[in-house]
Amino acid sequence: MDFLNAIVALANYVLIPGIAYGSQLALGALGVTLVYGILRFSNFAHGDTMALGAMATVLMTWLFQSWGLSLGPLPTALLALPFGILFAIGLLLFTDRTVYKFYRVKKAKPVILVIVSLGITFIYNGVTRFIIGADDQNFFDGERFIISAREFKTATGLDEGLSFKTTQGITIITAIIVVALLFWFLNRTRAGKSMRAYSDNEDLALLSGINPERVVMITWMIVATLATIAGVLYGLDKSFKPFTYFQLLLPIFASAIVGGLGNPIGAIAGGFVIAFSEVTITYAWKKILVYLMPESLEPNGLVQLLSTDYKFAVSFVILLIVLLFKPTGLFKGQSV
Amino acid sequence: MVHSEEHMIVVDDLHKHFGGFHAVDGASLTIDRGSITGLIGPNGAGKTTLFNVIAGVLKPTSGSVYMDGENITGVPPHDLFHKGLLRTFQIAHEFHSMSCRENLMMVPGGQSGETLWNTWFGRKRIADEERALKAKADEVLEFLTIEHLSDQKAGQISGGQKKLLELGRTMMVDAKIVFLDEVGAGVNRTLLNTIGDAIIRLNQERGYTFVVIEHDMDFIGRLCDPVICMAEGRVLAEGTLAEIKANEQVIEAYLGTGLKNKDQVGA
Numbered sequence: 001m002d003f004l005n006a007i008v009a010l011a012n013y014v015l016i017p018g019i020a021y022g023s024q025l026a027l028g029a030l031g032v033t034l035v036y037g038i039l040r041f042s043n044f045a046h047g048d049t050m051a052l053g054a055m056a057t058v059l060m061t062w063l064f065q066s067w068g069l070s071l072g073p074l075p076t077a078l079l080a081l082p083f084g085i086l087f088a089i090g091l092l093l094f095t096d097r098t099v100y101k102f103y104r105v106k107k108a109k110p111v112i113l114v115i116v117s118l119g120i121t122f123i124y125n126g127v128t129r130f131i132i133g134a135d136d137q138n139f140f141d142g143e144r145f146i147i148s149a150r151e152f153k154t155a156t157g158l159d160e161g162l163s164f165k166t167t168q169g170i171t172i173i174t175a176i177i178v179v180a181l182l183f184w185f186l187n188r189t190r191a192g193k194s195m196r197a198y199s200d201n202e203d204l205a206l207l208s209g210i211n212p213e214r215v216v217m218i219t220w221m222i223v224a225t226l227a228t229i230a231g232v233l234y235g236l237d238k239s240f241k242p243f244t245y246f247q248l249l250l251p252i253f254a255s256a257i258v259g260g261l262g263n264p265i266g267a268i269a270g271g272f273v274i275a276f277s278e279v280t281i282t283y284a285w286k287k288i289l290v291y292l293m294p295e296s297l298e299p300n301g302l303v304q305l306l307s308t309d310y311k312f313a314v315s316f317v318i319l320l321i322v323l324l325f326k327p328t329g330l331f332k333g334q335s336v
Numbered sequence: 337m338v339h340s341e342e343h344m345i346v347v348d349d350l351h352k353h354f355g356g357f358h359a360v361d362g363a364s365l366t367i368d369r370g371s372i373t374g375l376i377g378p379n380g381a382g383k384t385t386l387f388n389v390i391a392g393v394l395k396p397t398s399g400s401v402y403m404d405g406e407n408i409t410g411v412p413p414h415d416l417f418h419k420g421l422l423r424t425f426q427i428a429h430e431f432h433s434m435s436c437r438e439n440l441m442m443v444p445g446g447q448s449g450e451t452l453w454n455t456w457f458g459r460k461r462i463a464d465e466e467r468a469l470k471a472k473a474d475e476v477l478e479f480l481t482i483e484h485l486s487d488q489k490a491g492q493i494s495g496g497q498k499k500l501l502e503l504g505r506t507m508m509v510d511a512k513i514v515f516l517d518e519v520g521a522g523v524n525r526t527l528l529n530t531i532g533d534a535i536i537r538l539n540q541e542r543g544y545t546f547v548v549i550e551h552d553m554d555f556i557g558r559l560c561d562p563v564i565c566m567a568e569g570r571v572l573a574e575g576t577l578a579e580i581k582a583n584e585q586v587i588e589a590y591l592g593t594g595l596k597n598k599d600q601v602g603a
Contacts, residue, residue, distance in 0.1 A: 185455070189455045189462075190448075190449025191449060191452060193442060194450060196434065197434065200433050203393075203429060204425075204429040205442075206412070207414065207417055207422065208414070208445065208505070209442075209509070210445065212414065214451070218452060221452070
């Protein structure tokens with residue numbers, strides 16, 4: 001019985017949150033890695049692209065809610081998501097046309113584009129807070145839990161409850177669908193192959209029948225879609241607060257780099273590595289150990305390796321360790 | 337410079353300076369339609385830079401390039417590609433994460449699968465196109481005798497095989513003129529002969545015009561007429577290989593006195 005309780009506690013506090021958070025990081029890291037692979041710079045504005053896309057979705061959600069539209073048990077945000085994505089696509093294409101293109105045509109060095117993207121970050125960040133404010137915004141509605149802790153306890157008779165939030169379920173399912181679609185697109189369609197070709201060897205791609213501007217445009221459209229979905233899922237799961245997306249940039253970049261920059265599979269793996277490191281290192285293991293250990297060995301402290309305040313440090317320690325042993329990331333990326 | 341029917345490419349007083357270094361320094365030359373022109377010269381003579389300028393990779397400091405009478409100076413590479421001007425690289429380029437067949441299938445432009453709309457709503461048309469492309473790619477791989485590599489990742493094949501694959505890329509579209517940058521470098525004799533055969537066949541059967549940078553004089557002798565010799569960014573001499581070999585200036589700058597004094601040394 002204690003053993004079952006321990007497993008349930010592990011699932012409840014580590015596995016499910018880790019998988020949900022990992023999916024969010026993976027979606028974010030995919031966007032970063034695509035920009036790096038194809039446009040060849042680290043896009044610092046990605047976090048705030050997520051914020052803006054999510055903001056547009058939040059505003060649409062509120063509009064739908066005021067009209068009384070809803071998806072029943074599912075959050076209305078899912079209905080608003082396509083509009084958020086369209087907004088983000090428009091925004092990124094506009095930014096590309098007005099800013100990035102100028103530097104691309106001049107063949108500016110990647111470091112210049114990185115700084116340019118940092119400037120874009122601050123603009124996006126300002127716009128988001130100007131429109132929706134800097135505070136927490138709640139836009140979640142619908143059924144809160146797929147399985148609630150109390151139901152679980154009465155159904156199983158265990159002491160430990162297992163709760164599985166609707167947002168976590170949506171996050172995981174959406175991530176699976178999006179990733180499957182993305183890989184189908186990159187590996188099976190001509191447009192996707194053009195993107196990979198451009199990423200493999202830009203010089204050669206330019207000397208083929210590949211239209212570079214179209215590759216760039218499609219890349220931004222996909223990146224906008226991924227960013228908005230990741231941003232909305234994160235916002236649904238936690239809450240929408242503009243500044244958290246800027247902070248999310250750190251674990252997202254850590255994920256992309258740990259997995260190997262420019263490599264989509266790496267971005268996904270990296271997302272989960274970082275998410276689980278953060279969750280396991282900042283989780284207080286006392287509860288699980290109490291179930292598993294004989295009474296005399298039960299810990300007095302919380303058995304929490306690091307306080308949650310340090311969770312961003314965890315990503316960077318993992319990043320350093322991986323890069324020491326594999327400089328191109330876990331899956332071969334384009335070198336860092 | 338006057339344009340005439342038989343001139344495919346006309347390069348007029350071309351300069352390309354990198355800071356104070358004059359990589360191409362007033363080069364003027366013409367490439368005849370249907371020829372296989374050899375471009376030789378010592379290392380650093382500006383041959384590859386000239387290629388890069390003609391192919392639109394680099395913008396010239398001054399001077400012009402004409403193709404079929406049309407000024408193509410500074411036209412970007414992918415537009416030149418659509419005009420039928422193709423090139424290969426000194427160090428073979430490939431899409432390393434794709435199979436050899438996919439590498440070839442990437443070459444032709446303007447496919448309906450390129451747009452997002454058709455990716456979702458034009459699947460039948462794309463499938464037809466892909467089938468035709470695949471057949472063509474297989475045909476090319478067979479022509480180059482590397483059909484056993486069709487499904488191998490291009491990043492994993494040997495350097496010489498990559499050179500063949502590069503040549504194969506030019507066969508996927510109806511090229512008018514192909515610039516080959518040291519196709520023979522790092523390639524063994526047998527493979528070099530295969531490449532030579534392929535070039536001659538493409539020239540005769542499909543009417544491709546070739547410009548070949550090469551250091552292997554046997555290879556040049558077998559394929560090329562005329563031969564242009566460059567040194568210090570300029571055209572030094574032009575003529576048949578025999579004429580070039582007899583040219584005092586060329587011997588001085590490139591072939592070296594060893595060739596001239598061969599008889600004496602041998603005696």
